Amino acid sequence: MAASLPDYREGEGDTPTLHSMDDKEKQEISVKETVLPSSHQEFPEGGLQAWLSVLGAILVQFCTFGYISSFGVYQGYVATYLTAYSSSEIGWIGSIQVMLIMSMGLFTGRAFDAGYFHHLVLGGTILHGFAFFMLSLSHQDQYYQVFLTHGLLGGVGCGVMYIPSLGIPSHYFHRKRALTMGIVSAGASAGAVIHPIMLNRLFHGSFGFHNGVRASAGMNLGLLLLANVLMKPRLPPKKAASIHVKAFIRDIPYVFVVFSGFLCMTAMFIPIFFLQLKVVKGGMNRTFAFYSISIMNGASVVGRLIPGFFVQRFGVINLMVVNTFGIIALMFCFMVVKTVAGVVCFAIFFGLFSGSVVTLMPPLLASLARDFNEIGARMGLCFTLMGFGGLVGSPIAGALLTSDYIWWRPVVFGGVVMTIGQLLMIIARFLVVHRKGTQKV
Secondary structure: OHHHOOOOOOOOOOOOOOOOOOHHHHHHHHHHHHOOOOOOOOOOOOOHHHHHHHHHHHHHHHHOHHHHOOHHHHHHHHHHHOOOOOHHHHHHHHHHHHHHHHHOHHHHHHHHHOOOHHHHHHHHHHHHHHHHHHHOOOOOOOHHHHHHHHHHHHHHHHHHHHHHHHHHHHHOOOOOHHHHHHHHHHHHHHHHHHHHHHHHHHHOOOOHHHHHHHHHHHHHHHHHHHHHHHOOOOOOOOOOOOOHHHHHHHOHHHHHHHHHHHHHHHHHHHHHHHHHHHHHHOOOOHHHHHHHHHHHHHHHHHHHHHHHHOHHHHOHHHHHHHHHHHHHHHHHHHHHOOOHHHHHHHHHHHHHHHHHHHHHHHHHHHHHOOOHHHHHHHHHHHHHHHHHHHHHHHHHHHHHHOOOOOOHHHHHHHHHHHHHHHHHHHHHHHHHHHHHOOOOO
16 A cells, blocks of 8 residues: 555655645645554564464354354254243343354454453453353253353353454454455354354263363363464554544445444344254254254355455455345245255355355455554444344344244345345445445455
8 A cells, every 4th residue: 555655755856855745735645644554564474473373363263253153052952951931032142142242342342452462362261261161050941040151251251352363363464364364264164063063962962961061161261272372463552542433433335334234244143043943843854953053154164265365356345245145045045945955055055155244344344444553443343233233133033933933034034134234235335436446345
């Protein structure tokens, strides 16, 4: 970006100096400078510490968003553990986690910019371990115990680490930022493949629910402690100015992206949380039902990696529009999935498109930032609104589903909401095209 500006230095041929420019020219240069990254424009684009930090961030994603994405297993099992409660009430446990893991970004994004990276990740590690070990002490039909430990404490613990782990690659990579963020977020999909298989085998095997939760919590705690050792910020801290939020609100394309993200998140977790339940209630093999979520999240690993190779060529917003359209089509297909082959096809394609949407959001927000040091704050504000979308989506879907399992109702709700989010993203794209003067946005 800096190369696009003229080099205004004194005493070099005919190059104009700052003293020789009129007020209008000075104002133009000042405006241009405000959209530049901070002075730390030299990114190593690799190196041992860079890739160690990426590895640590992958482990965090594996244990946070990857674990939460396996809530479909809990949704299926807890229905027999909390027998007095409806699918909608149980759905609140998973949705509060989704809300918290993202909405905590309102605070953690700014704290990350201010240099509190290690405080956030270590604190989140401790809280994550405490939450799930306490869940293992819960009692059957005690809803509040599961809600407080799994939903509330688990969501906060994951949320404290989520944005910092996504942001750490931006300290080391600029040209490869979208690719490395995709690699990091693929850790969540890898976790969402492994955790459901492990949890199903633990819960329905000799371990049982309580010992199964302890085993998974112990594994996650060990991996998160290792991640704390591997990750290291590179850039010095900078306190985010309080005027940033006001500036973000005046950035119209950013506002459209935020509300698009809110609506997309409201709808996107409906198939993720309810797929295993739909397979079981559809009379398909229960063992296959256990693996349905893992199939979806296995495809999501690929979906999170692919966009990084095409962002430079097609533009991050363009790819987001294409993938969101794919999710809309699949949302309506979810209603008619009734066979094993249909479930496999749906899970693979939904995993590909949803994984791409998740991995594209952070670099999309970064592309809208006018200053490098506001990336964390922009991500935090947007993810907060997206978190509230995740909060309300699954309970609404569960209420529409009812105890009679009328599947078309939550499907139509999710499809319509996702379509509105897609329209907002298209509007944001046109505004950014107008701002940048290029179709590759």
